[in-house]
Amino acid sequence: MVLIRTLHIGATIAVGIMTLLCAGCIITPGSGPLGADVQRAKEGSEPAALPYALVKLTPEVVNILGQHIPRLSTAFAAQTPPKAFRFGIGDIVSVTIFEAAAGGLFTSDAGVRAGNFVTIPNQAVDEQGNISVPYAGSIRAKGRTPFEISKEITDKLKARALEPQVVVNLATQNTSLITVLGDVRNAGRFPASPSGERVLDAIARAGGPSAQGYDTWVSLKRMGHRASVPFGALMYEPANDIYVLPNDVIYLFNMPQTFVGFGAGGTQGLFKFDSWRLSLAEAIGKQGGLNDSQADPASVYLYRGETRAIAKELGVDVTQFQGEIIPIIFHVNLRDPSGYFLAQSFAMRNKDVIYTSNSVSVETTKFLVFLRTIMATVNDPIIYATNFFALKAAASGTGTTTIITTPPPITTTTP
Known part of the structure; x- marks a missing residue:
């Protein structure tokens, strides 16, 4: 019996040590960090392999990002019709x-x-x-x-x-030409019109896109500078449909816009926009919303790289980062009803990552199940030893003996 007590005390100590160890770290399975872990890593209390900035989603942040959506109208200064035709070598x-x-x-x-x-x-x-x-x-x-x-x-x-x-x-006309290439029906070089024509006009002269528009991108190259926008941006934002100039190169290519969803969303995986523009709210909807029994609505994060100039406008201390692209995690609280309006106004970008953290109660429940498994594993040899000595005592004729099993216990009486 002394041995049994010793085993029981040892098991209790082992469980206590395991509990203390688990108090400082999560050893149960999970799909990513808790919201508190994201906050701690940002504040520097724990070392991070890659530093990042945490930006709370506010109306001001949404407004700043809305001003920096890729546009041809801002990428190229020349937005007026081309000047009068001028001859070039070879004309x-x-x-x-x-x-x-x-x-x-x-x-x-x-x-x-x-x-x-x-x-x-x-x-x-x-x-x-x-x-x-x-x-x-x-x-x-x-x-x-x-x-x-x-x-x-x-x-x-x-x-x-x-x-x-x-x-x-x-x-x-051999020099003042406009080149249209890629996913169009009739790629080629076309004489520039002296009266001026816009990007959509040039694409129409090439027969138009050969694929559905929402997966099509338009890239304009002019004097060594290049900018790309979704084809839908030309249709729904007239400012993007700028005038083309002689020797411009227009290239259409098919590239479905995608984002990745992780964590406690309804579904994890890779998702297509299936449209030229998608909001954060619509992206979460494509995931199937949030998992009602698992997600923490207050801990929804979007991972994206922004340029130093934009990060500075967002209030990030860019001196702590190296390189032109700053890793930023945007935090939206969907426990706040206004968070849904912000998510509806926040435009997704190609290759964004959405992560929804588990609720703390879910992690606690998983840990308790894990702890119960450990205790059961430790108690098994104790129960076996107790039953062994009890049966041995019963065989020697010492009276009543209780055999320990997984409940209920079995009681036997020796005549």
């Missing part, structure tokens, strides 16, 4: 010279002509940017408008021709 130029009467420099055989004019054979703007006109010599064409070229030719011919007038036209 084919047509020059027609008119004179006031027959017998002039170019119309000596006017009797067999339809009029007092002559059309010079079409010619390309050469590598030096010039064209050649008889009796006028070399004329600068690169970077100039048809009117500017015709005026110079007229001035040079005034002394030799009869009241000359010159018409300069673009025969073939």
Whole structure:
């Protein structure tokens, strides 16, 4: 019996030590940190492998982020129609010279002509940017408008021709082109319109998108700078449908926007937007909402990287971070009724991560189940030893013996 007492005392001590150890850490299974763990890591009480900033979702935060949604209208300064067409190297130029009467420099055989004019054979703007006109010599064409070229030719011919007038036209446009590539029906290069056209106009000239619009992105490259927006942004935000300029490159590509849901949401996994824009509230709805028996509505977090400039506007101390992208966790409290309005106004971005923490009561219940399992495991050899000595006493004829089992106990009497 001394041995049994010793085993019981040892089991009690072991359970006590295990309880103390578990008081400082969570050893039960889980899908992520508790809300308190996120707060502690942010405050620096525990070391973190990667520092991050915790930002509470407020109307001010939603307003700041709404001003920084990717837009072509802010990515490119030029938002006015293109200027008058100007020739470039390789363009084919047509020059027609008119004179006031027959017998002039170019119309000596006017009797067999339809009029007092002559059309010079079409010619390309050469590598030096010039064209050649008889009796006028070399004329600068690169970077100039048809009117500017015709005026110079007229001035040079005034002394030799009869009241000359010159018409300069673009025969073939080879330089001021707009390139449309990717997921369109008829990719290619198209002459830029002198009257000006917008991004959607250029895409329409290429036959339009070949896939559904909400998974399509539009990338515009201009003078070494590139910006991309969802195709829907061109349709529903007219400011994004800016004018295209000569030599712009437009590329359409299919890239479904997705986000990842972890934790105590209704479903965990990878989800598609299936639309060009999605709010945080809609994203949580796509997960199936929050798990009523598991989630802590006050601890819903969204993980995202923001630029240093935006992070600074959000009130983050950016001096504590290195690199251009600052890891930020946005915290929304859905126990507060106003939190749902904020979630409805908060726009999701491609590759965002939503994490919903378990309630503290859930973690406590899991720990108690774990503790009960340990106690049962420790008590099994004690029960076995007690029953062994009880049966041994019964066999020796010492009277009444109680055999310990998982309840209820069995009592036997020795005659």
